[in-house]
Amino acid sequence: GEIEYSAKIAQAYDFISRKPKKFDELISEGGSNVSGGQKQRLSIxxxxxxxxxxxxxxxxxxxxxxxxxxxxxxxxxxETKNSVVLIVAQRIGSIMDADKIIVLNEGEVVGIGTHKDLLKTCE
Known part of the structure; x- marks a missing residue:
């Protein structure tokens, strides 16, 4: 169904399927029984x-x-082509394909554009 489909998109389906109770598995408070990457994929x-x-x-x-x-x-x-998607990231790979990137340095906007544009104008 819809939950399994979303888990597949978020790359969570495989690790969920390996859990003893699969999609009925309980997640501990604070997510202590899953890794950091698994928590992120579940949230997505x-x-x-x-x-x-x-x-x-x-x-x-x-x-x-x-x-x-x-x-x-x-x-x-x-999956999100008809939505607005804002991504806050430290890793450039997570945002390289964005339609528009806003570069901040110490709270100041120092660049706006595509990855290609910013390579020419930002340090």
Whole structure:
């Protein structure tokens, strides 16, 4: 169903399926029984199920390995094409394909544009 579909997009389906109770598995308070990357993928899956007009991902990809991050972002882009997606990220790979990137330095906007544009204008 919809929950499984969202878990697949968020790259959470495989690790959920390996849990003894699968999608009925309980998550401990604070998520102590899942890794940081698994917590992030579960949060992304939960957001996808809701289908909001605006998604805000605040450092939601930082604990993911590069392969999982790349696959997730590709699937996420097609799934959220009719929504506004704001991504706060430290890692450039998480935002390279964004329509618009806003670069902040100590709270000041120092650049706005695509990755290609910013390579020419930002230090």
């Amino acid at each position: 899956a939960r957001a996808l199920v809701r289908k909001p007009e605006i998604y805000i991902f605040d450092d939601s990809f930082s604990a993911l390995d590069f392969k999982t991050d790349a696959v997730l972002r590709k699937r996420l882009k097609s």
